[in-house]
Amino acid sequence: MARTNHPRRRALLDAAIDVLADHGARGLTFRALDTAAALPPGTASNYFPDRDTLLAQTGAHIHTRLAPTPQRMAELSTPAPTRHAVRTAMHDLFDRVSRDRSGYLALLELRLEGTRRPDVRHTLTHAISTAITDNIDFHVEGGYPGGRTTAIALYLAMSGLIVEHLTLPDAWQNPGFPQIIDDLVDTLVPADP
Amino acid sequence: MARTNHPRRRALLDAAIDVLADHGARGLTFRALDTAAALPPGTASNYFPDRDTLLAQTGAHIHTRLAPTPQRMAELSTPAPTRHAVRTAMHDLFDRVSRDRSGYLALLELRLEGTRRPDVRHTLTHAISTAITDNIDFHVEGGYPGGRTTAIALYLAMSGLIVEHLTLPDAWQNPGFPQIIDDLVDTLVPADP
DNA sequence: AACGTACTACTACACGCACCGTGGTTTTTC
DNA sequence: GAAAAACCACGGTGCGTGTAGTAGTACGTT
Numbered sequence: 001m002a003r004t005n006h007p008r009r010r011a012l013l014d015a016a017i018d019v020l021a022d023h024g025a026r027g028l029t030f031r032a033l034d035t036a037a038a039l040p041p042g043t044a045s046n047y048f049p050d051r052d053t054l055l056a057q058t059g060a061h062i063h064t065r066l067a068p069t070p071q072r073m074a075e076l077s078t079p080a081p082t083r084h085a086v087r088t089a090m091h092d093l094f095d096r097v098s099r100d101r102s103g104y105l106a107l108l109e110l111r112l113e114g115t116r117r118p119d120v121r122h123t124l125t126h127a128i129s130t131a132i133t134d135n136i137d138f139h140v141e142g143g144y145p146g147g148r149t150t151a152i153a154l155y156l157a158m159s160g161l162i163v164e165h166l167t168l169p170d171a172w173q174n175p176g177f178p179q180i181i182d183d184l185v186d187t188l189v190p191a192d193p
Numbered sequence: 194m195a196r197t198n199h200p201r202r203r204a205l206l207d208a209a210i211d212v213l214a215d216h217g218a219r220g221l222t223f224r225a226l227d228t229a230a231a232l233p234p235g236t237a238s239n240y241f242p243d244r245d246t247l248l249a250q251t252g253a254h255i256h257t258r259l260a261p262t263p264q265r266m267a268e269l270s271t272p273a274p275t276r277h278a279v280r281t282a283m284h285d286l287f288d289r290v291s292r293d294r295s296g297y298l299a300l301l302e303l304r305l306e307g308t309r310r311p312d313v314r315h316t317l318t319h320a321i322s323t324a325i326t327d328n329i330d331f332h333v334e335g336g337y338p339g340g341r342t343t344a345i346a347l348y349l350a351m352s353g354l355i356v357e358h359l360t361l362p363d364a365w366q367n368p369g370f371p372q373i374i375d376d377l378v379d380t381l382v383p384a385d386p
Numbered sequence: 387a388a389c390g391t392a393c394t395a396c397t398a399c400a401c402g403c404a405c406c407g408t409g410g411t412t413t414t415t416c
Numbered sequence: 417g418a419a420a421a422a423c424c425a426c427g428g429t430g431c432g433t434g435t436a437g438t439a440g441t442a443c444g445t446t
Contacts, residue, residue: 125363149376152377157350160349
């Protein structure tokens with residue numbers, strides 16, 4: 001019942017993210033998970049006692065997957081904190097979303113599921129609120145142009161843009177997303193002195 | 194099978210929005226709809242041939258519910274196009290979201306469901322892209338401070354804020370959403386001359 | 387090198403649940 | 417009184433769950 005095969009557990013959690021993106025939170029069943037991970041039926045039951053904990057663990061795992069690696073953080077800190085660096089970082093974020101569409105879609109599904117499941121909501125609230133403050137602090141303490149309100153506005157606008165990009169990309173064909181990102185940075189981030 | 198009782202059909206579609214918000218897109222079944230509308234089981238089957246069209250019709254209906262009424266548009270146009278008017282409009286939008294949480298949550302669920310169902314996606318893409326251009330044009334042609342890019346940035350930031358408010362409100366306790374809205378407007382919308 | 391243990395993978399089964407669609411009867415409405 | 421809608425109950429079905437039982441494998445012991 002409580003298997004400790006870590007690689008397989010991780011594989012299951014990765015598959016869970018794909019299932020979330022492909023079939024929604026309600027579609028994340030043990031059987032669907034078995035199928036997605038290409039494992040015999042009944043396997044997922046051996047690794048997670050019930051759906052609740054499966055969802056919770058998936059919620060925790062998704063952050064380890066989406067969180068920037070230390071290496072990336074280092075890269076990000078290398079250039080001088082200019083408006084141009086901000087622009088690059090935003091395009092970079094957008095590219096990451098495009099590359100790991102399933103991951104970000106799954107997070108969105110989990111957010112909605114958190115509406116119904118308090119434990120999922122609490123897990124996500126904690127993880128995301130630290131992500132937010134980290135993000136804002138990075139901007140402020142790193143000496144990037146504009147203050148805290150600039151950072152918040154940028155964060156929210158990029159969140160909105162990502163949701164649009166993930167769900168209804170065709171509603172924003174002109175101007176395209178890259179152009180919008182440039183405009184966002186120009187509008188929100190003060191020019192370098 | 195094909196009932197023409199319009200009030201009841203409308204009641205069913207309104208109930209469908211609640212079901213979407215409460216149980217997700219996958220939870221929107223005929224039976225759940227019957228229960229939510231407090232109607233005997235089997236009723237919804239008489240009004241919609243299958244789940245696909247039920248979802249599509251719900252997607253269409255949701256916009257008639259969320260779209261601003263002509264009266265509201267008139268109210269909005271009354272004051273002079275100042276930064277302060279923009280601020281008021283944004284708080285107004287936020288209040289409407291808070292008041293009709295289910296409606297906006299349902300729209301979010303449908304967006305995600307659109308990821309899997311092309312017909313839902315197309316319906317939403319059309320409806321929302323006109324909503325966006327209307328919104329932007331209203332700002333630009335109404336002579337509000339800032340141009341098109343300001344309007345787009347404002348729209349996206351408010352979208353992001355609404356998603357946060359709907360799904361993880363506790364992640365944003367300081368500063369609270371009203372304060373953030375004020376800051377957003379101050380940052381994004383140029384001061385009145 | 388042979389053996390034994392402990393853990394894991396696989397398979398099958400029995401049960402329950404929720405849902406669908408419909409057919410027939412009652413009630414309403416015009 | 418006739419047509420339409422509402423109600424109710426039923427058969428059938430597919431999906432998911434949890435578990436029990438069997439087979440396989442890796443590793444440590446003697």
